[in-house]
Amino acid sequence: MKKVLILGVASVQMDAILELIRMGIETFACARENDGPGSEAVDHFELLDFIEQDKVMSFIREKKIDCIYSVGSDIAMPVCSEISEKLHLPYFVTSETAKICNNKKKMRECLGNDFKGNIRFQALENCDTEIMLDYPFIIKPSDSQGQRGVHIAHNYEELKRYFDICKGFSRSGIVMLEEYIEGFEVSLNAYVVDGKICFLVVSDRITWSEFQGGLVHKHIVPSRFSNWRVKESLKDLAERTIQKLGILNGPVYFQIKVRNNQPYIIEVTPRLDGCHLWKVLKYYTGVNVLKLTFEHLIFKDVGELKNYMDTDRDYVLEFLCDAPRKKADYTQFEIPSDAVCNFKYYNDGDVVRPINGYMEKIGYFITQNQR
Numbered sequence: 609m610k611k612v613l614i615l616g617v618a619s620v621q622m623d624a625i626l627e628l629i630r631m632g633i634e635t636f637a638c639a640r641e642n643d644g645p646g647s648e649a650v651d652h653f654e655l656l657d658f659i660e661q662d663k664v665m666s667f668i669r670e671k672k673i674d675c676i677y678s679v680g681s682d683i684a685m686p687v688c689s690e691i692s693e694k695l696h697l698p699y700f701v702t703s704e705t706a707k708i709c710n711n712k713k714k715m716r717e718c719l720g721n722d723f724k725g726n727i728r729f730q731a732l733e734n735c736d737t738e739i740m741l742d743y744p745f746i747i748k749p750s751d752s753q754g755q756r757g758v759h760i761a762h763n764y765e766e767l768k769r770y771f772d773i774c775k776g777f778s779r780s781g782i783v784m785l786e787e788y789i790e791g792f793e794v795s796l797n798a799y800v801v802d803g804k805i806c807f808l809v810v811s812d813r814i815t816w817s818e819f820q821g822g823l824v825h826k827h828i829v830p831s832r833f834s835n836w837r838v839k840e841s842l843k844d845l846a847e848r849t850i851q852k853l854g855i856l857n858g859p860v861y862f863q864i865k866v867r868n869n870q871p872y873i874i875e876v877t878p879r880l881d882g883c884h885l886w887k888v889l890k891y892y893t894g895v896n897v898l899k900l901t902f903e904h905l906i907f908k909d910v911g912e913l914k915n916y917m918d919t920d921r922d923y924v925l926e927f928l929c930d931a932p933r934k935k936a937d938y939t940q941f942e943i944p945s946d947a948v949c950n951f952k953y954y955n956d957g958d959v960v961r962p963i964n965g966y967m968e969k970i971g972y973f974i975t976q977n978q979r
Contacts, residue, residue, distance in 0.1 A: 609634050610906055613668060613676045615658040615687060617646030619953050620680035620882050625650045627898045633906075636671060638664065643961065645953065658687055665691055673697075675906050679898070680882030682710045682751075698905050700858030701878045708853060709877045711751045712784045719852055719873070725845040727872045728787040735771040739764070739785070746786040747771065749778035756964050758822065760788065786874075791867035792833045793822070793874075797885055798846050798860045799897060801910050805850065807897070809889055810834050810842055813863065816929070816967055822874075823967050827885055827925040829892045838869050845871050853878075859901055887949060888923045888974060921976045928952070928971035932962035936970050949974040 612628050613636040614621050622645045625635050629651070637646050638656040647653040652671075658664050668676065668691070675698055676691055678684035686706040692699035708714045712729075719726040730740050731750065744762040747770050757777030759770040774783050793815065799807035812833055814826040834842065842864065850860060855878045863875040880886060886898040893916050900912035928941050936954040943950050950973035954960065960968050 610674045611636060611672060612902070612906070613638065613664075613671075613673045614646065614650070615639075615664075615676065615678040615684040616681050617642070617644035617650070617653070618680070619645055619951070620880075620884060621678060622646035622649050623884060623886070623898060624677070624679045624902075627896075628902060631899065631902060633902075636667075636673060638667065658684060661687060661691055665695060668695060668697075677902070677905060679880045682877055682879070685877070685879050686710050700905065701855055705854045705878060711780070712748065712786075712875075713750045713780075713782055715853075715876065716784075716786075719849070723848070723852065725849070725871055725873050727789060727874075730785040732771075732783045732785065733781060735767055735783075739767070741785050741787060744788045746784075746788055747774050748784050748786065749774055750782035750784050751779050758964075761785075789865035789867050789872050789874075791865050794831055794834060794842070794864050794866060794871075795827060795881065795883075795885065796842055796846060796862035796864055797881065797889060797897065798850075798862070799900065799913070800850055800855055800857055800860060801904070801913075803851070803856045805843070805847060806910070806913055807893075807895060807900075807916070808843060808846060809893065810839060811885065811888070823929075823964060824883065825927060825929070827883060827888060829885075829888050829923045829925075832922075834866070835869070838866055838871065841869065842871050845873070849873065849876055858904065859897060883927075884925065884951075884972060888925050891923050891948065891974070891976065892919055892921070893917065894919075921978055923948075923974060923976050925972055925974050927969045928973070929967045930960055930970050932960050932965060932968045934960055936960055938971065941971075943973045944975055947973040947975050 611634045617639045628635050635651045637650040638654040640657040689699050689706040690703035708718050713731045716729045747761050748758045757774040761767040793813040795811045795813045797809050798805050810831040812828040812831045816823045816825045859880045861881040864871045890896045903909040936958050952971040
């Protein structure tokens with residue numbers, strides 16, 4: 609029996625653990641704290657901070673682990689690749705590529721100023737530096753995730769107000785300023801085999817209008833905003849990006865803004881998204897991208913792609929969200945009786961953990977509509 613180690617135990621890692629168990633694989637997981645549902649689902653949980661690579665490698669050797677991976681975590685991906693390189697385990701992207709995608713400054717610089725679809729940016733260590741961008745712009749940590757510390761600065765006073773907050777989420781101490789793109793937002797889930805995109809779905813990413821930083825509220829598949837011209841531009845952007853970044857195999861997730869039919873990269877990462885979109889994509893296309901990922905990584909099998917089918921249904925994944933540091937109360941939400949799927953991250957009465965500090969995901973449901 610194959611053995612797989614998952615880094616992290618949040619709900620998206622629990623998805624991976626349950627899929628691996630269905631595949632007949634023995635599952636292990638490690639995390640700094642036992643604070644996620646994955647620790648209850650996994651066969652073996654180890655209280656271990658996966659940033660401590662030497663300890664993780666010792667654990668892998670001791671347990672004779674065959675593969676190490678994670679879902680929805682930018683922090684974990686460089687660790688997975690670097691350890692896999694050192695221990696000769698399977699991996700999709702090099703640790704260099706994973707580190708570039710995990711650092712917004714490195715990613716922007718790697719793409720370059722002449723790359724169509726990159727946006728203007730500036731990296732700062734303090735806010736006394738001369739600002740080269742026009743207001744408003746996005747201010748975000750260089751190497752964080754989950755919309756932590758992301759704000760919009762309309763003037764210098766707001767930049768000063770948000771700068772230290774943002775910097776507090778940056779492990780490198782670097783704060784990124786990025787051109788603000790006015791337009792609609794989409795997610796792009798792609799799958800790459802030997803340098804070629806073999807699966808690509810565009811979905812609308814709907815955010816909470818009352819919160820800064822693009823906190824996600826819903827995902828809608830297929831996109832209602834993207835016309836054929838935009839979809840062609842998105843495909844072209846995705847193909848050029850994976851070549852530029854050296855993403856030759858595995859899942860790739862893009863967060864993109866579209867202005868005047870021109871797409872601009874907000875985020876790109878060589879992993880599955882952190883929003884359970886694989887479930888929506890399975891309903892919509894018949895392809896289980898999560899299963900595909902592990903079959904490809906462990907067994908070099910991409911047969912799951914043959915399950916692709918056309919459908920006449922739309923799907924909506926909507927998050928249940930609430931403020932952090934309060935007790936979860938699901939009675940405030942109305943989950944449709946015809947929802948095809950729903951999941952709660954907490955038990956009623958559990959305290960909601962702060963992630964972005966504003967509006968935290970505490971569950972989700974998926975609905976379908978006939979077109």
